[in-house]
Amino acid sequence: MNGEEIVELKNVTKYFEKGFIKKVRNYAVIDVSLKIRKGEIITLIGESSCGKTTLGRIVAGLIRPSKGKVLWFGKDLWRMSKREFNRYRPLIQVVHQDPYASLNPTRTIYQILSPIIKKYYKPKSKSDLLREVKNLLGYVGLTPPDYFLNKYPHHLSGGMKQRLAFARSLIPKPKLIVADEPVSMIDMSLRLSVLGLMKKLNEDLGIAFIYISHDIATARFFADKATLALMYLGRILEIGSMDEVIRTPMHPYLRAILSASPIPDPRIAKRRRKIELKSLEVPREVVQLKGCPFSPRCPYSEDVCFENTPSLKRCSGHEVACHLVDKLPEWVPPWQVMV
Amino acid sequence: MNHILRIKNLIVEYAVREGSLRVVNNVSLDVPEGKITALVGESGCGKSSLLDGILRTLPPNGYIRSNGVWFKDINLARLSNEELRRIRWERIAVVFQAAQNSLNPVLKIGDHVLETYHAHRKGESKDEILAKARELLEMVNLDPKQVLNSYPYELSGGMKQRVIIALSLILDPELLILDEPTSALDTYTQSTIIDMLKKIHREKGLTMFLVTHDLPVVAEMADYVAVMYAGKIMEVADVETIFYKAKYPYTNLLIKAIPSLIGDPSDRKPIPGSPPSLLNPPSGCVFHPRCPFRRPICDKKAPPFFHVDKSLVACWLYGDTK
Ligand SMILES: Nc1ncnc2c1ncn2[C@@H]1O[C@H](COP(=O)(O)OP(=O)(O)O)[C@@H](O)[C@H]1O
Ligand SMILES: Nc1ncnc2c1ncn2[C@@H]1O[C@H](COP(=O)(O)OP(=O)(O)O)[C@@H](O)[C@H]1O
Ligand SMILES: [Mg+2]
Ligand SMILES: [Mg+2]
Numbered sequence: 001m002n003g004e005e006i007v008e009l010k011n012v013t014k015y016f017e018k019g020f021i022k023k024v025r026n027y028a029v030i031d032v033s034l035k036i037r038k039g040e041i042i043t044l045i046g047e048s049s050c051g052k053t054t055l056g057r058i059v060a061g062l063i064r065p066s067k068g069k070v071l072w073f074g075k076d077l078w079r080m081s082k083r084e085f086n087r088y089r090p091l092i093q094v095v096h097q098d099p100y101a102s103l104n105p106t107r108t109i110y111q112i113l114s115p116i117i118k119k120y121y122k123p124k125s126k127s128d129l130l131r132e133v134k135n136l137l138g139y140v141g142l143t144p145p146d147y148f149l150n151k152y153p154h155h156l157s158g159g160m161k162q163r164l165a166f167a168r169s170l171i172p173k174p175k176l177i178v179a180d181e182p183v184s185m186i187d188m189s190l191r192l193s194v195l196g197l198m199k200k201l202n203e204d205l206g207i208a209f210i211y212i213s214h215d216i217a218t219a220r221f222f223a224d225k226a227t228l229a230l231m232y233l234g235r236i237l238e239i240g241s242m243d244e245v246i247r248t249p250m251h252p253y254l255r256a257i258l259s260a261s262p263i264p265d266p267r268i269a270k271r272r273r274k275i276e277l278k279s280l281e282v283p284r285e286v287v288q289l290k291g292c293p294f295s296p297r298c299p300y301s302e303d304v305c306f307e308n309t310p311s312l313k314r315c316s317g318h319e320v321a322c323h324l325v326d327k328l329p330e331w332v333p334p335w336q337v338m339v
Numbered sequence: 340m341n342h343i344l345r346i347k348n349l350i351v352e353y354a355v356r357e358g359s360l361r362v363v364n365n366v367s368l369d370v371p372e373g374k375i376t377a378l379v380g381e382s383g384c385g386k387s388s389l390l391d392g393i394l395r396t397l398p399p400n401g402y403i404r405s406n407g408v409w410f411k412d413i414n415l416a417r418l419s420n421e422e423l424r425r426i427r428w429e430r431i432a433v434v435f436q437a438a439q440n441s442l443n444p445v446l447k448i449g450d451h452v453l454e455t456y457h458a459h460r461k462g463e464s465k466d467e468i469l470a471k472a473r474e475l476l477e478m479v480n481l482d483p484k485q486v487l488n489s490y491p492y493e494l495s496g497g498m499k500q501r502v503i504i505a506l507s508l509i510l511d512p513e514l515l516i517l518d519e520p521t522s523a524l525d526t527y528t529q530s531t532i533i534d535m536l537k538k539i540h541r542e543k544g545l546t547m548f549l550v551t552h553d554l555p556v557v558a559e560m561a562d563y564v565a566v567m568y569a570g571k572i573m574e575v576a577d578v579e580t581i582f583y584k585a586k587y588p589y590t591n592l593l594i595k596a597i598p599s600l601i602g603d604p605s606d607r608k609p610i611p612g613s614p615p616s617l618l619n620p621p622s623g624c625v626f627h628p629r630c631p632f633r634r635p636i637c638d639k640k641a642p643p644f645f646h647v648d649k650s651l652v653a654c655w656l657y658g659d660t661k
Binding site: 047048157158184185186187188189190191192193195196214215216217218220221224246256257258260261262263264265266267268269270274277280281282284333335 | 534582609
């Protein structure tokens with residue numbers, strides 16, 4: 001690795017209190033340690049309410065963890081001076097899922113971008129400012145820029161709105177962008193082009209990404225050299241390079257998700273065999289700390305799984321938190337069966 | 340092949356400030372009985388409006404023209420609102436886009452079932468109706484005891500979608516129309532909803548008309564596919580022809596633009612350009628400004644449908660071959 005850690009999480013836990021009279025702790029993130037270095041990409045995969053957004057917000061300094069440490073550029077985020085915080089803060093940007101909600105609908109694109117450009121670049125004249133805005137629009141693919149300057153967000157398609165959101169986040173020259181489900185709400189056929197833009201930002205500008213999604217099929221288009229981290233009920237269950245994790249998935253949960261992921265090919269999609277779980281959905285009760293979080297749904301779970309929480313251990317080139325790794329059936333990709 | 344639904348020259352327009360927006364442009368389509376037919380196209384191409392045109396559920400600024408919409412031998416366009424409303428639940432069930440959010444938040448699911456039932460049919464006792472509901476909830480893999488006693492907010496998005504689908508079957512419809520039934524759900528939940536719909540189709544032989552922008556869902560579920568672009572249907576064929584040997588250039592580009600879990604990522608490419616404004620649609624073939632195989636005639640005259648192999652396709656590429 002090329003050193004220079006942007007953010008490091010050390011045993012981070014975050015719980016929210018639930019209930020009025022008897023307070024219970026609902027754990028959103030449990031004991032997560034993670035490093036993200038310059039230019040690196042981590043994709044965080046998991047079903048909704050598994051803690052992905054909370055983790056992203058902890059990374060971006062928007063939520064203070066209940067336990068554990070967050071380091072920004074090697075320094076303890078929640079202990080640094082206000083001045084230091086303000087210096088680092090713009091270097092870590094967040095782009096949200098909902099392109100409809102994150103842009104002020106009463107302002108034109110020029111009015112959205114120009115104040116931020118003024119603040120960071122201090123252009124000498126109005127024409128310098130205009131040129132910067134146009135360059136930025138061109139760079140993110142909103143071309144021709146002149147056409148877009150006086151448009152309002154509602155004139156844009158979902159994909160264009162996300163391009164605008166990325167344009168805005170680029171102005172402070174960030175080192176890391178936390179992209180929280182940036183393509184989940186836009187049309188299937190537009191997803192590749194937004195992912196392509198993110199790829200370009202990573203390759204040309206060296207911006208690191210934490211890409212949050214429930215969809216591995218999409219994640220793999222962003223970067224094959226990325227790290228994939230699988231999250232479930234607050235914990236990371238498997239982590240490794242995208243390639244390898246897709247080739248030899250170990251955790252039963254990851255296998256189940258892979259077996260059910262989108263494949264736009266009728267012969268394969270219709271005939272593959274999916275891995276069935278004991279219950280269809282993530283349990284909605286308050287998150288328990290005892291045992292493996294996945295044990296109630298796991299088709300293989302044994303007594304030990306309900307008693308002890310497995311920690312991440314090295315296994316076929318990546319890290320897996322599962323008591324049963326040595327006993328699991330060999331992985332045969334469901335889409336290979338009949339080809 | 341019998342057709343359960345036949346749409347003839349349907350036009351839907353919205354009155355907007357700038358004029359009128361033709362979002363369904365002279366669409367004709369036959370939906371075969373006992374099969375799953377998918378209508379697929381990018382968001383905004385007019386899929387939901389087409390359904391609203393069939394069922395006459397358009398918002399106040401929407402207008403319909405058509406030469407008829409036949410459900411079996413009934414011309415829906417000729418029915419009074421009341422007659423159509425009755426058919427709409429009893430014989431044609433519809434799961435509208437984002438229907439999960441339309442469950443009345445103050446009613447328990449059990450009361451919902453009774454209310455829905457009684458709004459359309461009288462006579463059966465409460466116990467009979469609830470027994471039927473239990474059977475259907477089990478069919479969609481929900482625990483009836485728990486679910487009937489729950490309020491909507493106590494259920495996850497996936498569970499609500501199951502409830503809505505079960506509820507839509509309570510009057511034994513002959514046709515089930517589903518608008519984006521898996522959008523906004525997680526990968527695994529999506530896949531369990533697809534499996535459940537396939538099971539219902541298999542066990543009840545129920546005809547389904549599936550409307551979605553989600554091509555992987557189409558690949559997994561559909562027997563037949565109609566491809567819609569900018570208010571028009573451009574290609575109709577069986578699912579394998581659409582995915583492996585499509586004739587319409589847009590169909591091929593669309594399939595190549597969809598992320599997939601397998602295959603070489605670099606084979607997948609976004610479609611250049613963007614869909615046209617429906618306020619000011621291109622002349623001739625609506626796809627011509629983005630089409631890599633454009634010919635001189637394409638911006639002059641809208642193509643008619645040609646039968647090419649197993650496809651029915653509206654494209655001039657096949658115009659002079661005969
Ligand atoms: N501000 C909050 N207050 C209380 N609970 C929260 C809050 N934010 C998230 N949670 C809870 O934390 C868990 C994880 O949520 P979230 O991080 O949004 O998951 P994801 O992004 O994976 O869907 C959920 O149970 C959610 O209800
Ligand atoms: N009530 C309305 N008034 C004006 N335009 C509308 C209305 N409803 C939908 N539209 C527009 O009609 C087009 C087709 O919409 P819709 O049928 O919802 O497409 P799809 O279901 O394929 O996403 C879109 O451009 C949409 O913005
Ligand atoms: Mg989230
Ligand atoms: Mg729609």
